[in-house]
Amino acid sequence: VSRDLLASCFVLAAAIAGLLRGVSVHLYKERVYTLEIPTRRIDTRYQALLARLPPGGRFGYLTDAPPESEQAGRLRFDALYALAPRLLVSDPAARFVIADLLHPEALPRLCAARGLVVVAAFEGGTALLERR
Amino acid sequence: VSALRCGLFLLAVCAAGLGAVRCGLRAPAASKAERVFRAALALLLGLGLVSAASSATLLLATSRGPASDLLLLLLAAPLLFWKRPPAPPPPLSGSRVSPPLLLACGLGLAVFALIFLEHSVRYPDGGWDASAIWNLRARALARAGSDLAQVFPPDEQVPHPDYPLLLPGLIAHAWSALGAEAIWVPPLVAALFCAALLALLPAALAASSGPRAGAFGLLLLLGTPALLTRAISQYADVPLAAYLLAAAALAARGLSATDTERPRLLLLAGLAASLGAWTKNEGLVSLLLLAAVLAWPALRAPERRRWRDAGTFLLGAVPVLLLLAWFKLRWAPTNDLVANTTTAGLAARLLDPSRLAVIGWAFLQRLWRFGDWGLALPLVVLSWPVRWWQRRHEPTHPAQPAQTLLLRLSVLLPLAYAAIYLATPSELHTHLESSLDRLLLHWWPIALLSSLQPRRGVPPG
Numbered sequence: 001v002s003r004d005l006l007a008s009c010f011v012l013a014a015a016i017a018g019l020l021r022g023v024s025v026h027l028y029k030e031r032v033y034t035l036e037i038p039t040r041r042i043d044t045r046y047q048a049l050l051a052r053l054p055p056g057g058r059f060g061y062l063t064d065a066p067p068e069s070e071q072a073g074r075l076r077f078d079a080l081y082a083l084a085p086r087l088l089v090s091d092p093a094a095r096f097v098i099a100d101l102l103h104p105e106a107l108p109r110l111c112a113a114r115g116l117v118v119v120a121a122f123e124g125g126t127a128l129l130e131r132r
Numbered sequence: 133v134s135a136l137r138c139g140l141f142l143l144a145v146c147a148a149g150l151g152a153v154r155c156g157l158r159a160p161a162a163s164k165a166e167r168v169f170r171a172a173l174a175l176l177l178g179l180g181l182v183s184a185a186s187s188a189t190l191l192l193a194t195s196r197g198p199a200s201d202l203l204l205l206l207l208a209a210p211l212l213f214w215k216r217p218p219a220p221p222p223p224l225s226g227s228r229v230s231p232p233l234l235l236a237c238g239l240g241l242a243v244f245a246l247i248f249l250e251h252s253v254r255y256p257d258g259g260w261d262a263s264a265i266w267n268l269r270a271r272a273l274a275r276a277g278s279d280l281a282q283v284f285p286p287d288e289q290v291p292h293p294d295y296p297l298l299l300p301g302l303i304a305h306a307w308s309a310l311g312a313e314a315i316w317v318p319p320l321v322a323a324l325f326c327a328a329l330l331a332l333l334p335a336a337l338a339a340s341s342g343p344r345a346g347a348f349g350l351l352l353l354l355g356t357p358a359l360l361t362r363a364i365s366q367y368a369d370v371p372l373a374a375y376l377l378a379a380a381a382l383a384a385r386g387l388s389a390t391d392t393e394r395p396r397l398l399l400l401a402g403l404a405a406s407l408g409a410w411t412k413n414e415g416l417v418s419l420l421l422l423a424a425v426l427a428w429p430a431l432r433a434p435e436r437r438r439w440r441d442a443g444t445f446l447l448g449a450v451p452v453l454l455l456l457a458w459f460k461l462r463w464a465p466t467n468d469l470v471a472n473t474t475t476a477g478l479a480a481r482l483l484d485p486s487r488l489a490v491i492g493w494a495f496l497q498r499l500w501r502f503g504d505w506g507l508a509l510p511l512v513v514l515s516w517p518v519r520w521w522q523r524r525h526e527p528t529h530p531a532q533p534a535q536t537l538l539l540r541l542s543v544l545l546p547l548a549y550a551a552i553y554l555a556t557p558s559e560l561h562t563h564l565e566s567s568l569d570r571l572l573l574h575w576w577p578i579a580l581l582s583s584l585q586p587r588r589g590v591p592p593g
Contacts, residue, residue, distance in 0.1 A: 004344070010511055011348045012236055018355025018506035019240055025357065025504065026247055026364075030254070041315075042257045055275070056282050077264040080290065081257070085272035085282045089289070 046082035048122040049098065058087045060094030062110060062129070064101045075100050079126075094131070101125035134311040137198050141182070141309035144201035144208075148185075149178025151208030156382065156400030158393070160219040165338035165346060169381075172331035173404075175324060176374055180407035183302035187410075188455050190301075191463065194278040196308060233347045240354040241330070248326070251364040252319035259365025265291055266368055267318050269300035274307045284463040294464035296456055298411040299368045322366040329374035330354070333577050336381040340534075341586040349580050352512065357504040358573055368412050369570045375408030376418050377577040380541055383422060383445060384534035384581075395444045398426070402448025410452050413467065414574060419449060421548050425540045429533075472557040487560060491553045494564040495546065502572055509576070512583045519583065538582035545575045 026032075043050075053059075061079065065072035079100050080088055088098060097116055101107060104125040111118060111129060121127040153174045161167040185200035229237075257263045268290065269283070276282040284293070299321070306317045333353055338346030353359060362369045379401045386397035405422055408415030427442035429435050465471075481487060502509040549571045556563050 007348070008230060008233055008344075011351050012233070014507040014511045015236060015240060015351035015355035018352075018357055018503065018508055019243060019360075021505060022357030022360040023243060023247060026251070026360065030251075032250075039254045040257075042263060056279065074260075077260075077268070077290070081263045081268045081271065084268055085276040085279075087282075087285055087288065089287070 042078045043082050045124050046079060046126060049120075049126045049128060050083060052120050052128055053083065053086060056085055057096075058089055058091070058094065059083075060091050060097035060129075061088040062097050062099045062101075062114070062116075064103055064106050064110065071102070075102075097129040097131070099125075099127040099129055101127075134309075137201075137309045137311065140198050140201045140205065141306065144185075144204045145178040145182050146174075147178075147208035147212065148181040148204045149174030149176070151211035152177040152181065152400065152403065154211050154214060154216075156396045158214075158396070159217050162220045162222050163339065165335050165343065168331055169335035169339055172328045172335060173378055173382075175328045176332070176371075176378055177400075177404065177407070179302055179321070179324065180298060180375065180404075180410070183298045183305060184407065184410055184452050184455055186305040186308075187297045187301040187459075190273070190278075191280070191455070191459060194280060196278065198309070200305075201309075229343045229347045233344070233351070237334075237347055237350050237354075240351060244330075244354055244360060247360060248319075248323060248364050252316075252323070256315045256319055258318055258322070259361075259367065261291075261368075262318065262366035265295060266299045266366065267303065269295075269297070270303035270307070270318070271313070273297075273300055273304035274313060280463065284465075286465060288465070292413075292468070294460065294467045295368075295412060296410045296459060296464075298407060299371060318366050322363060322370065325371040325374055326359075326363040329370060329377065329577065332374060332377055332381070333580060336377070336581060337584050340385075341584060345584045345586065349584050352508040352580055353577065355508045356502075356506045356573075356576060358506070358569055359503070359576075361504060362570070362573060367570075369573050372408050372411045372415050373574045373577050375404050375411060375415065376574055377581065379405035379408060379419070379422055380538060380578045381581060383426060384537050386441070387426075387533040387537055394441070398441055398444040399448035402445040402450075403452070405445070406449035406452035406456075409449070410456055414571060416456070417548055417552070418545060418574065419453075421544055422541060425537055425544065428540065469552075469556055469558065473555070477557060478555055481555060481557070487554055490560055491550050491564065494553075494568055495550065498568065498572055502569065503576070504569075512579065515583060535582070535585045538578065538585065542575065542579040542582040545578065546572070549575075 061076065063072055063075050065075050076088065079098065083098070092114075096119075097114075099107060099110070099121075101110075102125060104121070104127075107118065107121060107127060110116075115132045116129040117132055119128040119130050153170050157170060161170055181204060182201065185204050189195045189200045258267055272283045303318050303321055306321070307313050310317070330350065330353060334346035334350040336346075337349040359370070382397050382401035382404060386394050386401060389397055401422070402419075405415070405419040409419050423442045423446050426445055427438055430438035430442075498509070499513055500510055549568070553560065553564060553568075
């Protein structure tokens with residue numbers, strides 16, 4: 001067996017193993033085997049809200065996701081991305097507040113607790129609120 | 133108007149890339165591998181220069197629009213008609229790629245492309261970092277008009293608000309040229325950078341070490357699962373890896389080139405490295421290290437030529453570094469690692485041996501875990517002692533300075549990363565887990581380029 005053939009076999013083995021691993025993890029994580037092909041667009045959730053906002057500015061941000069959880073982080077970054085360049089701040093004095101909720105039914109309770117009124121609420125759990 | 137602007141944008145990318153390559157590599161390409169190398173390089177430099185020029189006009193003059201494209205086109209177009217020396221003779225035929233290897237390369241590329249396409253259609257916004265850092269900034273740049281205070285607010289609570297703008301600037305500029313925020317632009321930009329990386333490594337290897345080495349490089353890169361994940365997620369790690377590889381390959385070529393070609397190649401290497409620094413902060417570390425490695429022989433024996441090499445390399449980086457400096461000083465908040473560092477804290481961390489052990493163990497683990505459990509790195513590492521033994525018994529060869537440069541760079545880059553981990557004020561385990569794989573992905577193409585160099589430095593094809 002020549003050295004070149006041996007090297008080719010090793011490289012091929014490493015390449016095939018790596019590529020198969022990458023592809024299998026990708027297909028498994030994304031559940032491609034279920035043959036359901038969901039397309040996820042971050043903007044969909046925030047589309048109606050975006051239409052009601054001015055082109056820029058700073059807004060308070062309110063969510064019912066557990067604080068410091070990955071879910072809370074994901075929601076906040078999705079909102080920042082969809083609503084850019086608007087700035088979402090943790091400012092209790094902000095006049096306008098964007099609500100980004102996992103459980104939309106909790107909106108009245110959250111508003112009452114924080115002295116906010118609903119300007120507009122949208123499907124999926126987003127709303128524009130104003131300080132009373 | 134939109135079609136005209138799009139045309140101008142594409143022309144600027146092509147002219148800037150081809151013009152820069154024509155400046156550095158004046159003689160016509162003598163082989164297919166060399167043509168692929170130059171095409172990939174032109175794509176990388178063209179995209180980077182258009183992005184840097186548009187960011188420069190935005191940050192310095194708060195001006196948007198086609199002015200930067202027009203300026204680049206006017207500057208680069210004459211270079212395309214620059215008289216070239218006669219083509220060198222075609223290289224002697226050397227190693228050949230066997231049909232199974234060729235088939236594996238083709239199949240691997242096809243699978244990679246299919247997964248990329250499938251993922252981009254389903255998740256066009258990209259992975260976590262893409263939507264939280266790169267595409268978020270691109271949207272802010274595109275939507276805020278000339279109001280830069282809104283793009284870079286001082287109290288912005290996003291990860292790494294001080295990251296430079298090559299990727300977001302390019303995407304925002306492409307949207308501006310299109311006249312719409314087309315969702316396919318970020319995946320397309322990610323695909324172009326990934327394609328450039330996948331072409332650059334095998335072409336650089338094939339041009340210096342023969343087609344078989346090129347095929348090996350491509351297969352080992354395709355067999356790195358992390359590359360697929362980062363590429364389809366639209367992360368900036370792939371463009372950065374491509375720029376660093378381009379810089380290393382050009383610098384290595386420069387050291388083996390004639391006295392006339394040498395400074396041109398080193399200037400181009402400096403430009404490529406500076407575009408890496410304009411992509412991510414880590415690129416700046418690699419740029420400084422490459423300059424130090426170029427100057428290294430001058431430290432051991434007074435050698436003015438090597439100081440000159442390092443100086444020429446840095447000169448090529450100056451324009452983009454000036455832009456980076458302006459961005460960092462005027463617009464970006466202080467880097468979180470720098471902001472949280474105190475002298476006393478830094479001294480305590482540097483003198484803490486337990487941190488060294490943690491860092492050493494994390495690097496050691498990557499020998500089998502790197503790239504999401506691929507087998508490519510263990511295979512390459514296993515080849516190192518054999519190569520080292522062979523090199524000890526090889527005669528000195530004109531190509532040796534280039535090989536030594538690549539070897540030094542691939543050894544010192546992980547050490548530089550280790551030094552940063554030693555000094556980091558962030559929680560060490562979290563910092564290592566969240567970033568070491570990415571840093572090693574930037575290093576990986578250079579390591580492959582170095583590891584697959586020919587035994588006796590004879591360019592066989």
